[in-house]
Amino acid sequence: xxxxxxxxxxxxxxxxxxxxxxxxxxxxxxxxxxxxxxxxxxxxxxxxxxxxxxxxxxxxxxxxxxxxxxxxxxxxxxxxxxxxxxxxxxxxxxxxxxxxxxxxxxxxxxxxxxxxxxxxxxxxxxxxxxxxxxxxxxxxxxxxxxxxxxxxxxxxxxxxxxxxxxxxxxxxxxxxxxxxxxxxxxxxxxxxxxxxxxxxxxxxxxxxxxxxxxxxxxxxxxxxxxxxxxxxxxxxxxxxxxxxxxxxxxxxxxxxxxxxxxxxxxxxxxxxxxxxxxxxxxxxxxxxxxxxxxxxx
Numbered sequence: 001x002x003x004x005x006x007x008x009x010x011x012x013x014x015x016x017x018x019x020x021x022x023x024x025x026x027x028x029x030x031x032x033x034x035x036x037x038x039x040x041x042x043x044x045x046x047x048x049x050x051x052x053x054x055x056x057x058x059x060x061x062x063x064x065x066x067x068x069x070x071x072x073x074x075x076x077x078x079x080x081x082x083x084x085x086x087x088x089x090x091x092x093x094x095x096x097x098x099x100x101x102x103x104x105x106x107x108x109x110x111x112x113x114x115x116x117x118x119x120x121x122x123x124x125x126x127x128x129x130x131x132x133x134x135x136x137x138x139x140x141x142x143x144x145x146x147x148x149x150x151x152x153x154x155x156x157x158x159x160x161x162x163x164x165x166x167x168x169x170x171x172x173x174x175x176x177x178x179x180x181x182x183x184x185x186x187x188x189x190x191x192x193x194x195x196x197x198x199x200x201x202x203x204x205x206x207x208x209x210x211x212x213x214x215x216x217x218x219x220x221x222x223x224x225x226x227x228x229x230x231x232x233x234x235x236x237x238x239x240x241x242x243x244x245x246x247x248x249x250x251x252x253x254x255x256x257x258x259x260x261x262x263x264x265x266x267x268x269x270x271x272x273x274x275x276x277x278x279x280x281x282x283x284x285x286x287x288x289x290x291x292x293x294x295x296x297x
Contacts, residue, residue: 001270001271001272001273001291001296001297002054002055002095002096002272002273002297003053003054003055003272003273003275003284003287003288003291003297004048004053004054004055004056004057004096004272004273004274004275004284005053005056005057005274005275005276005277005280005281005283005284006056006057006100006274006276006280007057007058007059007060008059008280009043009044009047009048009280009281010279010280010281010282011047011281011282012040012043012044012047014036014039014040014043015037015040015059016037016038016040016041016044016058016059016061016062017037017059017060017061017062018033018036018037018040018061018064019033019061019064020033020064022065022068022070025065025070025071027073030063030064030065030071030073030075031073031075031078033064034062034063034064034075034079037059037061037062037063038062038079038082038083038086041058041059041062041086042086042089044056045086045089045090045093045095046089047281048095048281049093049095051281051285051288052288052297053281053284053285053288054093054094054095054096055095055096055097055098055235055272055273055274056095056096056097056098057097057098057099057100057274058097058098058099058128060099060100060101060102060121060125062128063075063124063128066124067117067120067121067123067124076127076131079131080131083128083131083132084131084132084133086132087131087132087133087134088133090132090134091133091134096137096138096232096235096272097129097132097134097138098138098139098140098141098235098274099125099128099129099139099140099141100140100141100142101118101121101122101125101140101141101142102121103143104117104118104121105118105121105122105142106118106145106146107119107142107145107157107158107161107162107166108144108145108146108148108154108155108157108158108161109145109146110148110157115161115165119161119165119166119170122140122142122166122170122174123167123169123170125140126140126167126169126170126173127169129173130169136172136173136230136231137230137231137232138173139173139174139175139198139200139231139235140170140173140174140175141175141176141177141200141235142174142175142176142177143176143177143179143183144158144176144179144182144183144187144188144191145158145182145183146182147182151182151187155187155190155191155194156194158191158194158195159191159194159195162174162194162195162197163195171195171197172230174197175197175198175199175200175231175235176188176191176192176197176198176199176200177199177200177201177202177205177237178199178200178201178202178205178206178209178222179202179205179209180202180204180205180208180209180247180248181208181209181248182209183209184206184209184210184211185199185201185206185210185211185213185218185221185222186211186213188222189221189225192225197225198222198225198226198227198231198234199222199225200222200234200235200236200237201218201219201222201223201234201235201236201237202236202237202238202239202276203215203219203236203237203238203239203262204237204238204239204240204241204248204250204276205237205248206218207241208247208248215262215265215266216265216266216269219234219236219266219269219271220269222234222236223269223270223271232272233270233271233272234269234270234271234272235271235272235274236271236272236273236274237273237274237275237276238259238262238273238274238275238276238277238287239251239275239276239277240254240255240258240259240277250276250277250278251277251278252277252278252279253277253278253279253282253283254275254277254279254283254286254287256286256290259286259287259290260290260294263290263291263294263296264294267296273287273291275287
């Protein structure tokens with residue numbers, strides 16, 4: 001089991017997602033910003049290795065406006081060696097990497113332009129993982145999208161876009177996550193049947209929207225969608241409900257007893273756990289300590 005956190009390290013004085021306004025776009029500004037982002041990413045990865053946090057979600061914003069038509073610069077060639085060195089560091093330390101495109105990536109949208117933009121973003125983020133030389137166990141994580149008043153049609157539309165419009169390089173990395181409002185684990189299992197995509201399981205979302213599956217059973221069901229060689233072991237997102245907040249809102253800090261209970265409930269199941277908790281590496285370090293004490297990491 002690897003444990004990690006997404007995108008931002010709050011112990012360091014840098015960010016790997018620096019950006020600028022579209023109106024001030026220039027190739028010089030793009031190059032400078034990407035250099036800063038990748039230098040910070042290296043520092044974050046080194047921190048994670050030093051602290052045993054071996055699962056990390058890369059920021060979607062490593063290359064600002066990468067999937068926007070304004071960006072015609074060949075940043076892939078310019079930063080080829082930097083990405084390769086980052087990938088070598090990741091591989092030499094046996095880290096697990098993922099990316100999670102923003103909510104505007106909706107493959108089942110009835111709007112053709114939205115689908116086109118979504119695919120461009122997935123191609124960009126997949127190319128980051130490709131340039132790093134990471135195998136197909138490094139994943140791109142998206143949600144099912146909207147239901148648009150007709151969930152069966154929306155599911156079918158997702159599958160059609162998947163099969164007819166997505167490049168093979170994206171399909172090799174794409175996963176779907178159960179969400180907290182629309183697409184339950186059961187819906188994602190149906191998408192898996194239609195596409196073969198593995199399911200990234202989210203425990204808090206399952207608590208919000210489910211079909212009565214007990215937590216352990218739900219984790220087991222999601223795990224069966226992962227091919228051990230092609231996909232690796234199950235990736236999952238872990239969080240708990242923020243008290244007094246809207247349903248599905250992540251807690252600020254890890255609730256250690258709840259995490260202990262989840263670890264006990266899933267005893268014997270192998271998975272890599274991404275902590276979607278607001279204080280990032282601070283909670284991830286507490287989770288890692290607990291998991292080690294329980295013989296899980």
